[in-house]
Structures are given as C-alpha cells and as structure tokens.
Amino acid sequence: MPKMQALSCRECGKEYPTRDLHVCELCFGPLEVKYDYEAIKGRISRAKIESGPYSLWRYHDLLPVEGEPTVGLYAGFTPLIRARNLGAFLGIDELYLKNDCVNHPTLSFKDRVVAVALTRARELGFETVACASTGNLANSVAAHAAAAGMQCYVFIPGDLEAAKILGNLIYRPNVVEVEGTYDDVNRLCSEIAGEHRWAFVNINIRPYYAEGSKTLAFETVEQLGWRAPDQVVIPMASGSLLTKIWKGLKEFEKLGLLDHVPTKLNGAQAEGCSPIATAYRQGRDFFKPVKPQTIAKSLAIGNPADGYYALKATAESKGAMETVTDDEIVDAIKLLAQTEGIFAETAGGVTIGVLRKLVKQGVIRRNDVTVAYITGNGLKTQEAVIDAVGRPIRIQPSLTHFTKTFGLKEGA
C-alpha cells in the first residue's frame, strides 16, 4: 500500500493526485499530503527508526516520497546539545539546542526540506529545480542540484549577505538577484512557476518540501529519549517550520511513538519583520503583511504563507510569540557563542533572544524541558556582527612584545 494517498486541501478537503500541485483550485487553500496512517502504524516502530541511517531518512515512513531517497542522503540527524552554560545563565535546568548550524551540506535546516523536495521532484520526472529564497534555501537547492546533476535556478532578493550569495555561485546554478524584497521574489516566482515546468521546491513542490521540517521534531523526540519537550522556541519566517514541528509531534503521538505531547510552541520573530507575532499579540487570527526591515534577513518575509497556521498551532499548544530588536539579536548571537561555542546566524539570534525574553517573563519556567532551534550558521551572516566583536590584538613576532602586551610575567 502506498503511504501517500492524495494531496488534500487543508481548508476544504478536496483531493488531488500526488503531483506537482500546491494550491486548491476551488478555495486556494494549501494542499497537504494525506498519508495512510493505519498502514504506516503497522510498519513503524521506535526500534526500526533507531536502526535506520544517521540522517533524516531514518523517518522515511513519514516522508512524502515513494521510493528510496536519491538526493540529500546525509541531511539531518544533527546534534541535540545539552546547553548547560546557557541554561545556567538564563535560569533553565534542562535546556537543549537543536543545532542545524552543522546540517549537511549547506549548514542550515534547509538541507532537510531540500533533500525531500529534490528526491520527490526526481520521482515526478523534473530535470530543473528552482526556488524563491532568503538565502539558505537557495544555497541548499544549488548544492543538492549540483550533486544530483539537475538544472537549477535560484531567485534571491537584492540585499543578501555576501556569504549567502557566494554560497550559491560556487555551485554554478543560475542565480537571479531580483531588485526587491523576498516578498517580491516570491510573487515573481509564483508567476514564473505558472509558466515553466520546473520543480519550484517551495511553490509547486511545497506540499512535499515542507514535510521535511517535521524531521526536526522527530529527531528532537528521539534524541531526548522518546519524550517531547515542554517548551520549544522556533524562529518564524513563513511560519512553515513551526507548523511542521507541531505536525511532527502530533504524528508521533498518533502513531503511538509518543504517549503525550505537552509541548508549548513559542514563535520568534525580529521586531523589524513580525507580522505573525504582531497578530498574536493583538489576538487576531489573520496577519497584516509588512515591509521587512531587520538584520535577520533569513526571516524577512513580510507576507508569510503559513502565518495563519502558525497562529493556529501556537494557540492550540498554548504557546506564545515574542519579538526582539536587531541589537537584541546581535547580543543573543554573542551570548550563544560565548556560552555554548555555537556561532549561529541572525535567525539563531532571534531564537535565543526570544528564549531569553520568555524566561524573563516567566512564560518558560526553570523546570521546563526546553528546546531552542538553531537553524543556520553564523559564518553566513557575518555582516550582522562584524562591528560588535572587537578586533584581534596585533603584536610583533616577539616574546617580549607579547608578554608586555598582555601584562604577563614570564613563566606565569
């Protein structure tokens, strides 16, 4: 029995074949993969998962591909780190960091979604892949396309960090820099996707692509010894990641791999681009789009596709949302680096900054088992911290000069 039964509209339930479709033609609601959970329940178990490969493909039974994976075989299964120093600093006894800074091969959580999307795109017979991206996704699509021998177009906004641009060019895809914000890029790509038969991973392949994010939840549960955390803090751009972490936890519960999900979802945004958190604060179930203005460029989506569902999932879990300023983001990046030795990109600064606020507010309490998601690597967003980290101390190549500079006594 195939595990994928159909694509079904999340709003009206209309079903479609499992092709490259992402929107319901009746109500424009998002299409989602409908699984045969009964069949999956019959073949999945903790033991089977534990004996699987050390990648996100150990959760193959819950991923929307038909055959064996062909792209992104080493993505996922990143470390879950017990953050004792940061926990002590903030006042949380059991704090963990899910460290996707070291995801393979492009150092962000996007390697998960792209592994799934490109494997599925190949199954559907595509030869060209594309994406609209704030940077990390483009890097991952470009790298995986190179390895898979696929044609590739990546579309990025005009103001990206240097390392994220270089991190595309090196793989030699067609890098299209659009004059405008990510939301402009996204609208344009939606229109291009209507004209060319390409696999746009986050447009016509989106129902498959987005499922890859569930593996962050699966890994967290498994690495915590098959328990769900009390609190999670998740950065929000489109809101898809938060929604899918919730779905992943619920699937494990439904399949009996978890007894109970006590988890509260906490969404983190930068103040300069916080349409979802603002709606949450105002008690609305819809958001108003904004024009982003923040150093957290990877989260700078002013018109978030899953904003509505992120609000819903957060409310369902009785979680919260918070925002941080650009200065707070920089402070949080430094705090994480200086307590745990992890250099996160700006999105990680947003997550840790919000974690810090929620602890201060008493929303996250000392004895809550808490997981913060660090989704990208700091070496890609060096511009954000370059003026906040000081300079090296320059000396002559002389022992005397060194000793004098540091005021050290010889032999001490």
Place this chain on the structure above:
Amino acid sequence: MITVRIPTPLRTVTGGQSEVQVEGSTVSEMIEKLAEVHPGIKERLYDERGEVRRFINIYVNEEDIRFLTGKDTPLKDGDEVSIVPAIAGGG
C-alpha cells in the same frame, strides 16, 4: 484597459488564458467585469462574506493591495494586476 495575470488554478475559468484584458476603475469593479466575461471567477476569488479569500494575494503594478486601499484600490488604463496564490515560499 487593465491587464490581469491569471494564476494556474484559475485558468480553468478563463479558458486556459494566463492573461486577460478588462476594464475597471477599482479592483472590485475589475473583478465584477471579469466575472461578466468569465462566469464563476468571482466565487473563486471571494469568500462567503464577499472578501478576497485568505489565501489569495492581489497586486496592482507589483504592490500588494493590502498596502494600498484593498478592493477599493483605484486602477487606471495600462495598470497590471496579478492574482497570486498566497501559499508559496518560505525561507
């Protein structure tokens, strides 16, 4: 005349056309005129309360109408309107 770009899910209503020309001095008037030529399109664009559906974005000359004056956003000869599904993108 206004040029309206039609997304794939709506092309069943426009007989496969990806771009149509229509009159109209505001976005809502344009949609009324569109519905005269392509019956059924209005029901697809509006919800039961007569508002643009949650998962549809409308742009006038590349600007989201929610940054303008919504359905009342004025249109003039030569303007380009894009109707785009909201569910797209991320990261």
